[in-house]
Amino acid sequence: MAKLMIASGERQGEIIALASDDFVLGRHADCDLVLDDARASSHHARLYREQNGWMLADLKSTNGTLVNQQRIATVTLRDDDLIEIGDTQLRFQANEHASHDRGSPAELPGQARAGAQALTGNAPEQAHGVAATADDLALVEQMSKRTDAIRQEVAKVVVGQREVLSQVLMCMLGGGHALLVGMPGMAKTLMVSTIARVLDMDFKRIQFTPDLMPTDITGTEVLETNRTTNEKEFRFMRGPIFCNLLLADEINRTPPKTQAALLEAMQEKRVTVGNTTYPLDAPFFVLATQNPIEQEGTYPLPEAQMDRFMFNIWVDYPLEHEEENIIRNTTVTQTVEPQKVLNKAQVIQLQQVVRKIPVSEHVIKYAIRLVRASRPASEQAPDFVKEYVHIGAGPRAGQFLILAGKAQAVLAGRIHVSCNDIKAAAIPVLKHRIYTNFAADSEGLTSVDLINKILAAVTQPTESDYT
DSSP states (O other), X not given: OOEEEEOSSTTTTOEEEOOSSEEEEESSTTSSXXXXXXXXXXXXXXEEEETTEEEEEEOSOSXXXXXXXXXXXXXXXXXXXXXXXXXXXXXXXXXXXXXXXXXXXXXXXXXXXXXXXXXXXXXXXXXXXXXXXXXXXXXXXXXXXXXXHHHHHHHTTSOXXXXXXXXXHHHHHTTOOEEEEEOTTSOHHHHHHHHHHHTXXXXXXXXXXXXXXXXXXXXXXXEEEOTTTOOEEEEEEEOTTSSSEEEEETGGGSOHHHHGGGHHHHHHSEEEETTEEXXXXXXXXXXXXXXXXXXXXXXXXXXHHHTTOSEEEEEOOOOHHHHHHHHHHXXXXXXXXXXXXXXXXXXXXXXXXXXXXXXXXXXXXHHHHHHHHTOTTSTTOOHHHHHHEEEOOOHHXXXXXXXXXXXXXXXXXXXXXXXXXXXXXXXXXXXXXXXXXXXXXXXXXXXXXXXXXXXXXXXOOOGGXXX
């Protein structure tokens, strides 16, 4: 007998047997399955049995019915399909498991197959973009275990900072760059170099100082004699920016002219010296560190360059038991070498998969609501934003929220994005894009305080948004 398993909410895990051949789902009391869900319509969807199996039809609902993240009118269900009605998720379980060819999306379990169906174009409404390959899907399926393995290898060298590591990995898979801010001695530099070893990346470190020149980063042309022709010629000497993972240590200690040398590399993944443009090898990431104290004699990053960073990550003090482990492990003679978990090709592949993942309109609407709520001139802005915010987040914030949500899903081994994934990325994405005014500063309110207020004030889209 076919069954429905509730996969979310207070009734999670409850199983409903499809005893009849016709089954209606909705909020009305006469439905076969009554859903306590404000986003579900009175009579939302209908399950009925035909000769070729179970069919699911949308009953002209307000928010629509989704199967494996794709909106449907009528579709034939397959075992383990994920049905979404409003905020309720249901897993369809057939009475028998059909056999499939090896490598097809149908053999993938649960949510991985749900996303695979959308990514490979087998869904009722194919998502925009390039279809994923079977290798892409297999790599994502393994990512949950590999993410744990990355954490374990980094933990051999860096104690604690689990949330910081998660945000750095989200940023890297999203194809962005991150600014790490924290007090001295928080292992920011050590963490970046360790991540480079675990992900098998070419790592370079630049210590930014007031006398650092742009050519010290990008490289310069030198005049030398050609040994073959004995003629003078210019040869380009590559700078440290030609790597996979660049650590810009204390980036605010160098003048804006030198800081700007990173802009083209961060945005275009290339460097122009003289009249020649040199492409950077993929993948390329900039992780910059910044000290929040000793601001005298420093050069704060301008807003335009701050906006280039996908994440602004706060590196906090370790917990008490973590600090005990740090003291215990770093005051003895020991050599621990972290092992490689991913290689550069796999990181590039994961970045491409992140771009291929479809995102529902529900999640996009929620991300845009968060961004627009941060702008004091916007009609959607809460009163406290109009009172305390000078400048809100721009469109790039919405792009980074979606990319970070996708990356968060991939790190968890999923190929579907939820509003919770967007919430997880809200603070590092919006923190450096919301500028407080004097009223907020006088009351001790920071951008993080306001972001938490925005997350509490902004609701997820409801059925009225789709009317």
